[in-house]
Amino acid sequence: MKTLKALGMAIATLTAAQASGVYAEQTLNIGFTGPLSGGAALYGENTLSGLRMAVDDANKAGGLKIGDETYKVNLISLDDKYSPSQAATNAKRLVKESNAAAVFVPHxxxxxALQDFNVGDDFLIMAYTSVPSVTEQGNPLTVRIPPE
Known part of the structure; x- marks a missing residue:
């Protein structure tokens, strides 16, 4: 779990580590579940666009270095229409089908909804919210952006 927490902090801050000029050979799948259709679609698309830019920057810098390993980042997105229940379904799918180590949620x-099962399913939640009660839940695999 220590490695997963380190991974979360690296991803959450979206800091691209300099890999020694060699492109990352391993791939780290990151999921996104957010509103890509419906009334909040513009918000979801803008958030996803920012994530794509960060992933591109990280990969251009050689990938993310976590411990002694360097990873190419792959972002997989699903539409949840701003629905918590659909976000939960999407997260299950991202983790099981795409082996996502983390799922970014912008609501x-x-x-x-994801905090009900993420520890048991062993994936990090990257929570894009200013609501402090998200981290006050004490879920050890939740990183909130922006932090307090």
Missing amino acids: TGGVF
């Missing part, structure tokens, strides 16, 4: 309801 509080979705974060709370």
Whole structure:
């Protein structure tokens, strides 16, 4: 779990580590579940666009270095229409089908829905919310952006 927490901090801050000029050979799948259709679609698309830019920057810098390993980052996105229950379904799918190590969620309801099972399913929640109660839940695999 220590490695997963380190991974989360690396991803959450979206800091690209300099790999020694060699492109990362391992791939780290990161999931995104957010509103890509419906009334909040513009918000979801803008958030996803920012994530794509960060992933591109990290990969251009050689990948993310976590411990002694360097990873190419692959972002997989699913539409949850701003629905917490659909966010939960998407997260299950991202983890099981795509082996996502982390799932980025840009809405509080979705974060709370994922916190019901993320520890058992062993994936990090990257919570994009300013609601402090998300981290006050004490879920050890939740990183909130922005932090307090």
